[in-house]
Amino acid sequence: MDENRLKLGFGLMRLPKFEDGTIDVEQVKKMVDLFIEAGGTYFDTAFAYPGSEEAIRQALVERYPRDSYTLASKLMCSPDMNSEEEAKNEFNISLERTQAGYFDYYLLHAIQRGNYKKYEEFRIWDYVKQLKEKGLVKHYGFSFHGDPELLKELLAQHPDVDFVQLQINYADWENPGVKSKENLEICREHGKKVVVMEPVKGGILADPIPTVKEIFDKADPDASYASWAVRFVASQEGIFKVLSGMSSIAQMENNLSYMKDFRPLNEEEEKVIExxxxxxxxxxxxxxxxxxYCTxxxxxxxxxPDIFAVENRRKGSPEFRTKREYVIVTTGxxxxxxxxxxxxxxxxxxxxxxxxxxxxKCRELED
Ligand code: SF4
Ligand code: SF4
Known part of the structure; x- marks a missing residue:
């Protein structure tokens, strides 16, 4: 597996977009160049990320030798999917969109209690193993959002998976709904390398709540909030790559500034995270x-998610403004x-x- 010294992976889920929703490929090209220049190699896309696979073809595959980077993609069995063929065909579509020839890393996407049986029903585990035998996939794994019991079950049933992708961040470390720490320990016990997703919790920890900002500002006014989050996960034992879903050149530059010559958190910094x-x-x-995923x-x-965002902004905001925001996000x-x-x-x-x-609870916004 790619043990390149840059632990940061370029997550391609939240690429920069124009106002009309299309991806700004020219900006992505600049981000790719900066990333590769800093020693980055790991790119993570998915069938389910709209426009992402096509964008990375233009920004990376068509511009760099195939052996100079590694590309990950994912197969998603969505709840409304009716046939095995439809699910398996996602691989062909991903290959066609990216023109990558093969995937260095290929994952069963977003496995949890609500959907894992579908992957079994459609025999996706066997399918991905066959793709690996054919050389179309170099390493296979799964991204996981379930509970520790399910993780143990899956690793027992599929002992030859090469890696697991887990949601790990300091906010979810001991969160009973996510159990980042426990899931990481299980992967370590099974000798599986871990790729981390959501180290910044979908951007929430890059702009955390005021009380958290105060804590970080006091500890180091020059460090970005995202840097605390990414360094926390990169400091954990057994982490192979930390994916950051970057949306701008500024975010790329910031991430590279502390990940290029990565320094794990020291004891004092660990206390700040606590x-x-x-x-x-x-x-x-x-x-x-x-x-x-819910919509x-x-x-x-x-x-x-838009309603929840309005609800979260409610505190400290005048009532008329919150209600107006609610009307805007729900119109039509x-x-x-x-x-x-x-x-x-x-x-x-x-x-x-x-x-x-x-x-x-959010119904109160309609009163
Ligand atoms: S928001 Fe309500 S209606 Fe929509 S999927 Fe969830 S439970 Fe069903
Ligand atoms: S509520 Fe919807 S948008 Fe929010 S985390 Fe859950 S699936 Fe994602």
Whole structure:
């Protein structure tokens, strides 16, 4: 596996976009150049990231020799998928979109309690092993959002997986819904290398709550909030790569500034992180990362993450402004009160949020 010295991986889920929603490929090219110049090699896309595979073809595959980088992609069995063929064909589409010839890393995407049986039903584990035998995939693994018991089960059933991708960040370290620490320990026990996703929790920790900002500002006013988050995960034992879903040249430059010559957290800095964890535990905000996995299958087209973002901004904001924001995000879409409580969203939420009851609370924004 790619043990290149730069532990940072370039996550391609949140690439820079123009106002019309299309990806700014020229900016992505500059980000790719900066990343490679700093010794980066690991790029992480997925079938399910709109436009990402095509963008990385233009920004990377068509511009650099194939052996100078490693590319990861993922196969997602979405809840509304009806056939094995449809699922398996995602691999061919990903290869076609990227023109990469093969994937260095290939993952079963976002496995958790609500969907893992679908991957078994469609025999995706065997399929990916066959792709590896054919040389179309060099290493295979899975990205995981489930509980430790399920992780143990999967590693026992599939002992030859090469790596596991886990959500790890200081806010979720001991979060009972995510259990970052416990899942990492299980992977270590099974001798599996770990790729980290969401080290900045979908951007939340790059702009954390005021109490956390205060703690970090006091400890080191020059360090970015994201640097604390990324360095925390990169300092853990058994971490192979830390993915950061970068959306701008500025974010790339910032990440490279502390990851190029990576220095693990020292004892004093670990204490600062502990204080930040305590401040987060005391906070009541909804920890939604805005991944939008929940919105795709919602029969009422409720913009769940946008409603949660309005709810989170409610504190300290005048009531009329919050209500206006709520009207803006829900116009032409479903409202919190339209929820049918079907549970589709909760079955796919990687953060295991009790979306139905949270939406009930958000109904107050409609009064
Ligand atoms: S439970 Fe409510 S919000 Fe969730 S998918 Fe069903 S209707 Fe949409
Ligand atoms: S509610 Fe869950 S699935 Fe939906 S955007 Fe937030 S974190 Fe993602």
């Amino acid at each position: 204080a930040a964890q305590e401040a987060i535990d005391a906070d009541q905000s909804i920890p939604c990362t805005g991944c939008r 795709e299958g919602c029969p009422m087209e409720i913009p769940i 879409k479903g409202k919190a009160s339209d929820c049918l409580q079907c549970g589709q969203c909760e079955s796919v939420c990687p953060q295991h949020l009790p979306i139905i009851s949270l939406l009930e």
